[in-house]
Amino acid sequence: MIKKIILAGISALTLSACAVPDKVAKPVEAPVSQAQQEEAQKQAFATPEVTRLKRKVAIARFSNETRYGKTFLRDGENDPLGKQATDMLSSRLVESGKFLVFERPDIEKIKKEQEYTQASNLIGVDTLIVGSVTEFGRKTVGKSGFLSSTKKQVARAKVEIRLVDSKTGHIFFSANGAGEASNEANSVAGFGNRSEYDATLNDKAIAAAVSSVMNEIVRKLDERPWRTDILKREGSTVFISGGQSQGLSIGDTLDIMKAGDTIRSAQSGFDIELPAQKIGSLKILSFFGTDETNEGSVTQITSGTMENSSVSEYFIAEGAN
Secondary structure, eight states, X not given: OHXXXXXXXXXXXXXXXXXXXXXXXXXXXXXXXHHHHHHHHHHHHHSOOSOOOOEEEEEEOOEEOSSTTOOTTOOTTOOHHHHHHHHHHXXXXXXXTSEEEEEEXXXXXXXXXXXXXXXXXXXXXXXXXXXXXXXXXXXXXXXXXXXXXXXXXXXXXXXXXXXXXXXXXXXXXXXXXXXXEEEEEXXXXXXXXXXXXXXXXXXXXXXXHHHHHHHHHHHHHHHSOOEEOEEXXXXXXXXXXXXXXXXXXTTOEEEEEEOOOEEEOXXXXXXXXXXXXXXXEEEEEEEEOSSTTTOEEXXXXXXXXXXXXXXXXEEEEEOOO
């Protein structure tokens, strides 16, 4: 009788060991999930109550500096990893509501941006964003026991992003971000979850890397003073570039600034612009244009005077409303 009880107990233990675990493994992102990063960014973007005018930025296509995804069948233009990073960064900037984002997929660094401003129908921008995926890799780790095993897939990415003044070519800010994503599966005695190759981990790791550096980029871009050009002046009526897409409203007051002289520094070799001088104010009366690439504003001078000189000597800056 005792022998039968012992055999029954052993059988029960064996069956329980072969049972599929109730808990289903879920993908895990480390160290901070993409959802948490995106929520933190939304809160950071929504915090300021002061209305700021949108800056114009352009994203050059990211380069893939890693060996991942590069084969002799792909040329420099067929770079899915770099294009992924570009698209994700562009989406984050647009979602922030602080910028007008344009793309320069075939730009040849800063000189091309200067050519666009002077001799092309592509809109000029204040800042050019360039970057690269500097690290990317995947690994699979696991543990095996007498009857159970665990398999974990991990993807990790690192991006480097630089902000460049499109007028001078000077890199005024650089930052890097890293992200990681993982997926874990468990099995007992051959039963349970199978951990197949998860291609979405690549996307999640890159997204986490871009998200980790977004707050720094937005803050630095937002620190740059907003300014726009004068298109034409007819007496006290002044036509300026920019309109509703940049956050301007009818009745807004802007400052008329006279640019300072530009002097080349013998020490650094850079052209240094002396401080601009406020010479008056103007008020927005109406808008014209069809979209963000050709919109403008009709304004009226409310204080100060503009000398009978070229409008290129002046620019418009954000004023107190």
